Amino acid sequence: MVAEKQTHDINLHDVNLFLRDEFHEAFRVLRREAPVHWNPGSARANGFWSLAKYEDILFVSRNPETFISSKGIGGPGERNPRPEDVARAAARPPGEGDSSIITMDPPRHVKMRRLVNKGFTPRAVNAMEPQIRAQTREVLDAVGDRASGDFVLEVSSQLPLAVICGLMGLPREAWPLMFELTNAALGAGDPEYQTAQVGTAGSTEAARATARAGNLRMAQYFREVLEQRRAEPREDLISILLEAELDGEQLTEREILEFCNLLVIAGNETTRNAISGGLVALDEHPDERERLQADMSLIDSAVEEILRWTSPLHHMTREATADVEIRGQQISAGEKVMMWYPSANRDEDVFDDPYRFDITRSPNDHIAFGIGEHFCLGAGFARKEIRVMFEELFDRYPKIRLAGGPDRLRSSFINGIKHLPVDYR
Amino acid sequence: MPRKVTVDALACEGHGRCQNNAPEVFQLDADDISRVQLDEIPDALVAKVERAIRTCPRQAITWVEG
Numbered sequence: 001m002v003a004e005k006q007t008h009d010i011n012l013h014d015v016n017l018f019l020r021d022e023f024h025e026a027f028r029v030l031r032r033e034a035p036v037h038w039n040p041g042s043a044r045a046n047g048f049w050s051l052a053k054y055e056d057i058l059f060v061s062r063n064p065e066t067f068i069s070s071k072g073i074g075g076p077g078e079r080n081p082r083p084e085d086v087a088r089a090a091a092r093p094p095g096e097g098d099s100s101i102i103t104m105d106p107p108r109h110v111k112m113r114r115l116v117n118k119g120f121t122p123r124a125v126n127a128m129e130p131q132i133r134a135q136t137r138e139v140l141d142a143v144g145d146r147a148s149g150d151f152v153l154e155v156s157s158q159l160p161l162a163v164i165c166g167l168m169g170l171p172r173e174a175w176p177l178m179f180e181l182t183n184a185a186l187g188a189g190d191p192e193y194q195t196a197q198v199g200t201a202g203s204t205e206a207a208r209a210t211a212r213a214g215n216l217r218m219a220q221y222f223r224e225v226l227e228q229r230r231a232e233p234r235e236d237l238i239s240i241l242l243e244a245e246l247d248g249e250q251l252t253e254r255e256i257l258e259f260c261n262l263l264v265i266a267g268n269e270t271t272r273n274a275i276s277g278g279l280v281a282l283d284e285h286p287d288e289r290e291r292l293q294a295d296m297s298l299i300d301s302a303v304e305e306i307l308r309w310t311s312p313l314h315h316m317t318r319e320a321t322a323d324v325e326i327r328g329q330q331i332s333a334g335e336k337v338m339m340w341y342p343s344a345n346r347d348e349d350v351f352d353d354p355y356r357f358d359i360t361r362s363p364n365d366h367i368a369f370g371i372g373e374h375f376c377l378g379a380g381f382a383r384k385e386i387r388v389m390f391e392e393l394f395d396r397y398p399k400i401r402l403a404g405g406p407d408r409l410r411s412s413f414i415n416g417i418k419h420l421p422v423d424y425r
Numbered sequence: 426m427p428r429k430v431t432v433d434a435l436a437c438e439g440h441g442r443c444q445n446n447a448p449e450v451f452q453l454d455a456d457d458i459s460r461v462q463l464d465e466i467p468d469a470l471v472a473k474v475e476r477a478i479r480t481c482p483r484q485a486i487t488w489v490e491g
Binding site (some may be wrong): 370 | 439440441446455457459476479480481483484
């Protein structure tokens with residue numbers, strides 16, 4: 001007998017749900033009424049399982065052989081994928097996955113992480129702090145005497161770009177292009193970032209074409225950088241990847257290009273949104289903000305609460321390789337499972353008073369960086385960048401205020417803020 | 426009976442969450458690998474160790490059975 005899949009009226013295919021903060025209310029209802037539920041497919045996209053509880057997301061994250069990443073991590077997948085994409089997926093060797101570390105499965109995934117991990121440990125990040133602080137001051141210097149502006153364009157996007165481009169050895173001149181290509185890759189569903197003249201604004205066709213054009217341009221850019229580094233190796237991450245060996249073999253050009261693509265995208269979009277979202281949260285909670293500005297030694301726990309509160313990544317998707325039961329629901333091999341981090345990070349069973357923004361919350365074991373096999377490699381840099389940014393920002397502009405609401409990214413993947421009007425003084 | 430805890434040095438990536446959550450028990454060494462500082466975990470620290478196990482990003486920490 002096959003049990004009926006639990007469903008719910010709340011439809012997580014609806015990207016408009018994520019344009020306002022009300023998606024948190026949707027997840028509150030789902031945690032109570034349907035913590036593991038089947039979201040039926042739409043005309044365009046496949047159906048998927050949706051996990052709203054912290055413990056269930058831990059379980060899936062910690063079983064990477066049963067819940068794999070190589071069949072896509074950014075959503076349930078299109079109902080009618082292009083034949084070439086299907087063929088490419090079918091050609092992948094089992095247990096290895098795609099060429100990008102984020103869509104790779106064990107055992108290759110861990111080996112790939114080890115090639116670069118030493119550059120991301122707390123020790124490595126702490127050693128970079130003076131440089132990150134200098135980069136932060138440069139960003140704020142550029143704001144100068146301006147009375148008001150767009151915090152995203154002028155501040156929160158600039159520091160992550162400076163740091164990741166610095167790690168990769170890319171020049172200052174590359175920042176605008178990296179910013180543009182990150183937006184094309186992760187904001188492809190938002191009409192503002194759609195560059196391709198295909199389909200109507202906001203359509204799946206326009207999103208797909210925009211993302212593809214952005215990724216091609218990114219690969220083209222990095223092919224040239226690889227040429228330069230081969231001729232003239234440096235100390236940067238790209239040179240490390242070019243020299244690295246995995247199982248006695250060098251990485252393929254495609255693997256290195258995918259790695260560069262991921263470093264750029266993951267290295268700047270998420271931290272940007274944590275900084276922007278952090279300012280919004282502090283502005284909306286003046287008592288907490290006052291407490292922090294009166295005692296900046298609270299910054300570390302404030303950063304953790306900002307991460308919990310903003311959860312810059314809405315979800316990651318896995319595909320089940322076996323039949324598994326979670327909370328009485330039967331998940332079948334081949335079905336997609338989406339892990340909703342904002343929901344886990346407001347789970348009443350884990351966090352006391354989860355809808356309270358509390359900069360001294362303890363314990364605060366949020367999973368904004370995921371957990372397990374694919375735990376965010378850049379977590380240490382993100383924490384450091386957010387911390388240094390708020391220290392320097394409040395030192396320079398102690399009275400900074402929102403001058404309007406955040407302009408949100410149209411995405412169910414990234415909790416993005418495109419524009420944030422502020423008065424600096 | 427006092428319990429023992431261990432860190433899988435191959436799984437550890439040095440994120441340092443255990444050192445943050447239970448500094449009495451875990452410290453990163455010069456190679457950024459978490460090392461257990463106590464042979465036996467006193468009852469007073471069991472809850473902290475449980476939390477370190479639960480929050481380790483890489484599942485590198487386990488109780489020693491027996």
